[in-house]
Amino acid sequence: MDILSLLRQEFSLKTSQVENTVRLIDDGNTIPFIARYRKELTGSLDDQVLRALHERLLYLRRLDEQREKVRASIGEQDKLTGEISASLDAAATLTEIDDIYRPFRQRRKTRASVAKARGLEPLADALLRGETDAAAFLGDEVPTEEDALQGARDILAERISDDANIRRRLRVVCMNYGKLISKAAKKEDSVYALYYDFSEPLNKMAGYRVLAINRGEREEFLKVSIDFDRARALPIVCDGLPDFPQVRMAAEDAYDRLIFPAIERELRNDLTEAASTAAIKVFSVNLRQLLLQPPIKGRVTIGLDPGYRTGCKVAVVDATGKVLDTAVIYPVPPHQKLEQAKEIIARLVDKYRATTFAIGNGTASHETEVFAADFIREYSNTHTAKGVEIAYMVVSEAGASVYSASPLAAQEFPEYDVSLRSAVSIARRLQDPLAELVKIDPQAIGVGQYQHDMPPAQLAAALDGTVEDCVNTVGVDLNTASAPLLARVAGVNAAVAKNIVAYREANGAFTSRAQLKKVPKLGDRAFLQCAGFLRIPESKNMLDNTAVHPESYDAAHRLLKLCRVEDLAALNIEETAGQLNIGVPTLRDIAAELRRPGRDMRDDLPAPLLRTDILGLDDLKAGMELKGTVRNVIDFGAFVDIGVHQDGLVHVSQMADRFVKHPAEVVKVGDVVNVRVLSVDREKKRIALSMKKG
Numbered sequence: 001m002d003i004l005s006l007l008r009q010e011f012s013l014k015t016s017q018v019e020n021t022v023r024l025i026d027d028g029n030t031i032p033f034i035a036r037y038r039k040e041l042t043g044s045l046d047d048q049v050l051r052a053l054h055e056r057l058l059y060l061r062r063l064d065e066q067r068e069k070v071r072a073s074i075g076e077q078d079k080l081t082g083e084i085s086a087s088l089d090a091a092a093t094l095t096e097i098d099d100i101y102r103p104f105r106q107r108r109k110t111r112a113s114v115a116k117a118r119g120l121e122p123l124a125d126a127l128l129r130g131e132t133d134a135a136a137f138l139g140d141e142v143p144t145e146e147d148a149l150q151g152a153r154d155i156l157a158e159r160i161s162d163d164a165n166i167r168r169r170l171r172v173v174c175m176n177y178g179k180l181i182s183k184a185a186k187k188e189d190s191v192y193a194l195y196y197d198f199s200e201p202l203n204k205m206a207g208y209r210v211l212a213i214n215r216g217e218r219e220e221f222l223k224v225s226i227d228f229d230r231a232r233a234l235p236i237v238c239d240g241l242p243d244f245p246q247v248r249m250a251a252e253d254a255y256d257r258l259i260f261p262a263i264e265r266e267l268r269n270d271l272t273e274a275a276s277t278a279a280i281k282v283f284s285v286n287l288r289q290l291l292l293q294p295p296i297k298g299r300v301t302i303g304l305d306p307g308y309r310t311g312c313k314v315a316v317v318d319a320t321g322k323v324l325d326t327a328v329i330y331p332v333p334p335h336q337k338l339e340q341a342k343e344i345i346a347r348l349v350d351k352y353r354a355t356t357f358a359i360g361n362g363t364a365s366h367e368t369e370v371f372a373a374d375f376i377r378e379y380s381n382t383h384t385a386k387g388v389e390i391a392y393m394v395v396s397e398a399g400a401s402v403y404s405a406s407p408l409a410a411q412e413f414p415e416y417d418v419s420l421r422s423a424v425s426i427a428r429r430l431q432d433p434l435a436e437l438v439k440i441d442p443q444a445i446g447v448g449q450y451q452h453d454m455p456p457a458q459l460a461a462a463l464d465g466t467v468e469d470c471v472n473t474v475g476v477d478l479n480t481a482s483a484p485l486l487a488r489v490a491g492v493n494a495a496v497a498k499n500i501v502a503y504r505e506a507n508g509a510f511t512s513r514a515q516l517k518k519v520p521k522l523g524d525r526a527f528l529q530c531a532g533f534l535r536i537p538e539s540k541n542m543l544d545n546t547a548v549h550p551e552s553y554d555a556a557h558r559l560l561k562l563c564r565v566e567d568l569a570a571l572n573i574e575e576t577a578g579q580l581n582i583g584v585p586t587l588r589d590i591a592a593e594l595r596r597p598g599r600d601m602r603d604d605l606p607a608p609l610l611r612t613d614i615l616g617l618d619d620l621k622a623g624m625e626l627k628g629t630v631r632n633v634i635d636f637g638a639f640v641d642i643g644v645h646q647d648g649l650v651h652v653s654q655m656a657d658r659f660v661k662h663p664a665e666v667v668k669v670g671d672v673v674n675v676r677v678l679s680v681d682r683e684k685k686r687i688a689l690s691m692k693k694g
Contacts, residue, residue, distance in 0.1 A: 115151030207275030283448030303427025399444030491529025648687030
């Protein structure tokens, strides 16, 4: 297989793009480094395309490796023919290779192997000629002619079932014409009631339905099968076989007993794999948007981790995320110490000039949100002369408890108990989502669908790649970043990240990128990969606080001799690139960084929606128009926070005044959108929303 040629075709790329990208990957370069600093070689492919190409490259290499293993195994049995070899060469999937290898695999005991051991293989060959005389094959183990014929049919059935071409054709036809059927497995209401009498063509099954049905089957609420017209399948099974009764019986047995059960398993696995891949993609896209949410800069923030019996944990953090103070208040049942809670919060607001509340969305969140809104209204009324403006935002606390109980949190905040660490994390999530959320397993962040049903390794790899891309897209302050954040920088592993922090603590703040080379275990290779993504605002060299890589410093200095910073916007990039003997994409990036050194790309995005008041579920009425924040995007819609604690659902059919194939075409996590209330089910706490203008 010509892997490079295949990649070129599949990704619609030039030969040079594929060859250069594969060489860069094989040389050990990270995806973020290749995407940012090797644009001339890749044709400016972005990190997502590069990751997809890398994954496909690994699969094709694994395919080639398996192909040669099978070829060698069949060759060792002296059964490798030109036809088999050609079939192996043409196989495009691991399943096809497995089909080819099936007849040559060492098997456990089967009905066919038993029949062969009893000497019935010649009779099987005779049946193919229309000869049915079985008398010569009778004996102690084969007492009757019917026993002999049955054994011969078993041998033929296995041969037929081992035919890779038959399996391939049936797989295609069954996918095109088969249906997935699910029935209730027990007389009990459940969230799977929709699938208690369900049928849908396999080739039209939505991924989220596949995953829901799979889960319902695992939890024993559903019985699931594939329905396919047997009359449509048998002509394919019998194609090329002589039309004799015994052979026909063997073919039907092959289909019923051996082929269809296997194809049913394979097709369901294929559906699950496709659904999982799509769900992981949605999860990755949502995670990317969540991590790249604009930070709330320059605000002292009070994090509130709500609770009933144990109270609401409070943490005050300054604009850099440093913890200033902590407390516990009891504004909600059963304690209801409302006035005391207001006094404590007022004292913290006055003392630290806090202007933002970050409220966790877990237990007692709604009551705490009501308390915060009431406090803001009362405080603003009595402090109008001071011009104090306070707002709040409900923050997802998914994974916060996991982080709070982790060794990392204990190391970061040894003086605080678990619940207070959670309040700190909630406040920091609002201030800088990326810096805080990298401390948490991406799977625990909760912006996907059916994430617990995904292949763990595949999901972890995809989400880790997304986190890595986001961290390196934004860049990291070398003098303030935590070890977990540094460990996500290209070329920096967990051990090196800890060494960077240790070096910083022992020697003070970094003053240049060149100092990185003094960090233990951070060699030239790691420096090449990571240097451009690490920022040093305190450096005397302005370039150290940009995404300009040290390898391009000389070009940047030569550019500044040719052109003033204020004239860079009008620079003729192509002409200047020739003068400086540098690639056009690299020069374009250098010019952009020089124009806005130290910029955070997230600052160009719309700011998060902060609130000062609150609505209750009872306040909602059909037709109301509200503004909300998209919290999660899934295959069939998006969940939007409209300030009533319970997120509303905008179904994909209500996304726009046009047909929308997938919600991601219209919205992304973090978007602030205008919605209209369609209906409110107060008993089930469900809110239906629309984004349609009509």
